[in-house]
Amino acid sequence: MFFKKRNLRDRIASGDIFYRHMSLSLQEQAKVLRISEDDQGIPHVHYEKTMLRTGFREHGGNRVLALDMFERTFRAAQ
Numbered sequence: 001m002f003f004k005k006r007n008l009r010d011r012i013a014s015g016d017i018f019y020r021h022m023s024l025s026l027q028e029q030a031k032v033l034r035i036s037e038d039d040q041g042i043p044h045v046h047y048e049k050t051m052l053r054t055g056f057r058e059h060g061g062n063r064v065l066a067l068d069m070f071e072r073t074f075r076a077a078q
Helices: 067-073
Strands: 017-023 026-037 043-053 056-066
Touching: 026 056, 043 067, 056 067
Parallel strands: none
Antiparallel strands: 017 026, 026 043, 043 056
């Protein structure tokens, strides 16, 4: 029996939170704003970046990453 891995695009929605651990006390939080395709049909994730340190939050503005890169870089909040 084969199991097909579900694409992140099927599981991601506006408002979802993802994290990327950068060091022991620093991580990046990505709050998904939307997913849209560019002119070539490549899906991109538009997200709001926040840097989290022990007892400190720094808003980093809005960012855009291709969906494939986003999936390799960030992990879903648990």
